[in-house]
Amino acid sequence: MKFIRSFIILLFLGAVSSVIGQDNKENFSVDFETFNLENGLKVILHQDKSDPVVAVALTAHVGSAREKESRTGFAHLFEHLLFLESENLGKGGLDxxxxxxxxxxxxxxxxxDRTNYFQTVPKDALExxxxxxxxxxxxxxxxxxxxxxxxxxxxxxxxxxxxxxxxPYGHTFYVVDRNLYPQGHPYNWQVIGSLEDLQNATLQDVKDFYNKWxxxxxxxxxxxGDFNKEQAKEWVHKYFDEIERGSDIAELEKQPVNLTESKRLYHEDNFAKLPELTLTWPSVYSYHEDSFALEILSNYLAEGKNAPLYKKLVEEKQLTSNVSMFNYTSELAGQLMLQVRAYDGKDLDSVKIAIDETFAEFEKNGIPQKDLKRIKAGLETDFYNSISSVLGKGFQLAQYEIFAKDPNFINKEIDKMLAVTGEDVMNLFKKYVANKNYVATSFVPKDQLDLALENSEKAEVIEEKIVEGAEEKFDANQEVTYEKTPSSFDRSIEPPYQGKPELSIPEIxxxxxxxxxxIMGITNTEVPVVQFSLEMKGGQLLERPxxxxxxxxxxxMMTKGTAKKTPAELEEAIELLGASIYVNASEEKITISGNTLAKNFAETMELVRExxxxxxWDEKEFELVKQRTLSRLKEEKGDPNAIAQNEFKKLIYGENSILSYNELGTAETVENLNIEDLKNYYEENLSPLAATFMTVGAIEKAEAVNSVKAISANWAPKNIDFPEVPEFELPERSKVYFYDVPGAKQSVFAFGAPALSAKDNNFYPAEVMNYRLGGGGFASRLTQELREGKGYxxxxxxxxxxxxxxxxxxxSSGVRSNITYEAAELVRDILxxxxxxxxxDDLDVTKSYMIKSNARRFETLGAKLDMLREISDYGYEYDYIKDREQKVEEMSVMDIQDLAKKYINPERMFYLIVGDAETQLDKLEALGYGKPVLLNENSEN
Known part of the structure; x- marks a missing residue:
């Protein structure tokens, strides 16, 4: 349950026709119906029968802004509480x-400003x-x-x-918001609240908050989703009508802020390995007339190779590998934010000077029309992607109602964005940024205060101390009684399933x-978008140490220009199509993937060909890529989760395997790489004989095949010698390994051992076996015992x-530091x-989930692409889901037990813990696996 992520939600009565882009000939229409119950509940219905699923979302107009100082974190606390239990669902509730x-x-x-609760279910479970x-x-x-x-x-x-x-940098928003918003402003505190406020919350406080909001x-x-509208209305009336209306709730007034002076603050970050500068200016609330041009302004200034900030800070000054800028709007106010994570040892004053130089140049030059056009082009694709699932459509059915107060805003928002002119962008730059007061935060590594902006003051940051036995004791299994809320019918009887959704396997x-x-593909015309992926076997497996x-x-390097286009020209060509193209390397492949409007698919594929x-092979770009990679490697050394991932690979694969290396390489190997090494890898290891092109979306087979003919015709096939990967073996006996991060507030667990390949006939049965252990979220024992039972x-x-x-x-998990041993012991005992x-009973729940969840398995374009990927990678049959359903049906309790004994042996496992050695290391010997091995003896991260 996330507390930062925010969603776009919309309410509209009747039919909506949205045409995005001036030259778009496709009319995209979404039909809605809305009604209000007498108690004030607003209900929005949207039918989409493309998949046998339905999404249900409950959105409450309450977030941290409705809290009081010293009683913060309540809205987010309720997000948790409402899943645990209710009077008629009983223990475990929705989970x-x-x-x-x-x-x-x-x-x-x-x-x-809001809290939402959501889930997608097979359509037979709507009631x-x-x-x-x-x-x-x-x-x-x-x-x-x-x-x-x-x-x-x-x-x-x-x-x-x-x-x-x-x-790293986890306290940034805390520092920014406390200094941007004055005391008493509802955005002065964080959504998640403070540890002290959470601890001080009383039961009566909690009940009062709930009863009000x-x-x-x-x-x-x-x-x-796919449901009968009239039947759904009956059910809504049946279950919601008798819930009493609350007191009238007054609207909060808009509360934009005005800084009377700029503020500079610094913080020595225990986890940061690189200095980071964040500049924040007061801006506007959501859907304010100025918000559209501000979004375009931030996109133009910072995003991509054509961005002035990128050209100045990345290419010219070589201060950083990336610049980000975004307009963070909320219901009552907003903030325009610019973030730069500089290279190791770079003074943030030099970053600020470069930013000021960029702003001065922009004020002279403005935004070119071609850049305005390419930024707007991306909005169309973004819109369609946001509604490619019924849950996405559901999310977009409440925010406009709550925050825009205009049920027809779906028709206006894109039009407003498209109407933004270059003059608008410049006017708002001058209104909100140029020579305006700001909050500047310098987050620097320990003992590197000299990198912070000059004249910065120490930021107030509350650091939790690690204290043994400091947490409140509780008994999660304590039996309690309460008086049930009266109802006109027996709500303890769970409604039956309504019909049985048929498994709909996409035609490949x-x-x-x-x-x-x-070439493999699935044609789907729900939205006029196509997702694609060209996957070439190899990746890290074909590297030498x-x-x-x-x-x-x-x-x-592959997206840093082509023989015909400079890096900036290539990026511009992609964006003018409203497309995205990415190239990524992993352990087993290099992948060129992305998405585009269906009407621009052929042109996008021509860019993929290039x-x-x-x-x-741009030498300048090569040096930038090298510096960016070295910077990421440095950054990972301060991130406990990245440390755990990298150290776990070493234990699993052993020092002789290339797979034990960080996929980025090491500082030494990256430093020694030259552009000829990249050319050699390219010439030797990329071949159409080891490539599969996959496409999903609004495109037919013939058009898709025609669009990639030029790739095939100009790509010379060559045989590639793939190395034989050894069968990694279990350790003879379990051992505890510890990586010291002094002052860590949590211990990160990475426990495990070599198991089996996805090509193994037992792989899916093993996944079925794992559902109740730790793969089923709140249905799993690990979650139930460590989170729900102990609060660890x-x-x-x-x-x-x-x-x-x-x-x-x-x-994998992160547990609070002062119970590291207890949590590790509990995990071991569960295994x-x-x-x-x-x-x-465990088997019955597992079977029900594994079979019923298939109804929503292929709903989105991304899910369909993943299906093609599994078939291509592991040789599965096109209808492998049916075979899996049969396997699940036939599995017995004994089958599960045998699989658990074979693939999960706590006595032959690596127990890796990343945390504070001073307070936690010695106790771990009591696990019974000998003295823990300290992986970084000198405590240098």
Missing amino acids: KLSARIGGSGANGSTSR KMIWAEADKLGFFINTVTEPVLAKEKQVVKNEKRQAVDNR YVPNNVILTIS WDARMPSGMK AKAGVSNMLAN ILLEPR TYGIRSRFADQSYIGPFMI KEYPETFSQ
Whole structure:
């Protein structure tokens, strides 16, 4: 459950016809219907019968801005509480229900101004979801008891440690908002709240908050997908009508801020390895008339090679590898933010000088029309991508109602963006940025204060101390009684399924080109967009240790211009089509992927051809890519999660395997790479004989094949000698490994061992076995015991890595530092007991989820592309989902137990922990696996 992510949501009565782009001939229409219950609940219905699924979202107009100082974090706390239990769903609430009905997993998010709860389910479960959402709104608060509140406080505090306290630059927004918004302003504090406020929250505080804000007249219910509209209305009335209306809720006035002077602050960041400068100017609230031009302004100044800030800071001054700028708007106010993470040792004063120089030049030159055009072109594709799922459509069905106060704003927003002129952009630059006061934050590594902006003051940042036994005790299993809220009917009876959704497997077409390149595709016309992926086997597997990182650097170089186009010209050509093209390297492949409007597919493929077959080999860009890679490697040394991932690979694959290396390489190998190394890799290892082109979206087979003929015809086939990957073996006995990050607020776990390949017949059965262990989110034992039972963590999961060679089984989590040993011991014990304690009930829940969830498996374009990818990578049959359903149906409790014993052995496993050695290392010897091995003896990260 995320607290920062915000979604675009819209309400409209009747039909909406949205035509994006002046020359777009396609009319894209979305039909809505909305009605209000007498108690004030607003209901939005949108039918989409393209897949047998339905998304249900409950959006409450309450976020952190409706809280009080010293009682912060309540809105986000409720996002957690509302999943746990309600009077009629009982213990486990929505999470337990989701596992049984094959849902996407009940989830939610909190922003400054709203909280939402959402899930996509097979269409036969719609009545169950409406029943459950009504229980959340009208039959919930009595279930919140002292033990429930105490436990969930710990979960939220762990989330704050994970998202803020235990990561580089995690306190940036805290410092910015406290200095941008005056005391008393509702955006002065963070959405997640403070650890102290959370701890001090009383049960009565919580109940008062709920009773004020969680009332029908402050909530929107959205239903989007394949359902019968009249039947849905009946169910909504049945389950929501008798929930009482709350007191009238007054609208909050807009509260834009004005800085009377600029503020400069610094913070020595325990985890940061590079200096970062953030500049923040007061801007405007969501959907303000100026917000559209400000979005274009930030995009032009910072995004891509044509951006003035990129040209100045990255190319000319070589201060950083990336600049980001964005207009962060909320209901009451907004802030325009510019962030630069500089290279190692770079003085942030030099960054600020370069920014000022760029602004001065922009004020003289303005924004060229061609740049204005390419920025607008991307908006069309972004819009279609945002509504490619029923959940995306559902999200977009409430924000306009809540924040724009105009149900027809879906027709106006893009028009307003397209109407922005170059003069508008310049006027707003002068109005909000040029010579205006700002908040500047310098986050610098420990003992590098000289890198902060001159005349900066020390920022107030509250750092949690690691204290043993400091947390409040609670009994999550304590039985409590409460008086149930009366109802006109028995709400404890769960509604039945309505029908049975049929598994809809997309029809796959394929072709083989003369060069040997294989083509696979799925035609889907829901939205006029196409996603594509050209996947070439190789990647890291074809590297030599001395050249580690060469495939990653090659992938980065491939979008840095072509023989015919400079880097800036290539980027402009892509953006003018409203397209995106990415090149990435992984352990087993190099991939050219992206998406584009269907009408521009052929032109986009011509650019893909240039990128692949006519590389530029630009020496200047090579040096920039090298510096960027070295900077990322430096950055990762301060990130506990990246450290855990990199050290775990070394344990799993051993020092002799190229797979044990960071995919970026090492500082030494990257430093020694030259452009000839990239050319050699390119010439030797990219071949159509080892390539598959996949496309999904609004395009027919013939057009797709024709569009890539030029790639095939000009790509000479060559045989590639793929190395044989050894069968990695389990350790003889378990061992604990520790990587010291002094002062870490959490310990990051990476436990596991080599397991099996995705090509192995047991791979999917092993995934089925893992569902109740740690793969099923809130349905899993690891989550239930470590998060729900103990409050040790915000999240924990286990999974089998899908590779064509033997990949690991891995458990990953971040736990609060002062219970590192207890959490590790509990994980070990769960693994030991799992084979013997897996029951028929566990199997029933697993089967229900695995089979029912297939109804929503291929809903989005991305999901369809993933299906093609699995078929291509692992040789699965086109209808492999049917075979999997059959396997699940036939599995027994004994089958699960045998698989658990075979692939999950806690006595032959690597236990890797990244955390604070001073306080946690010694205790881990009690796990019984000998003295822990300290991986960085000198404590240098």
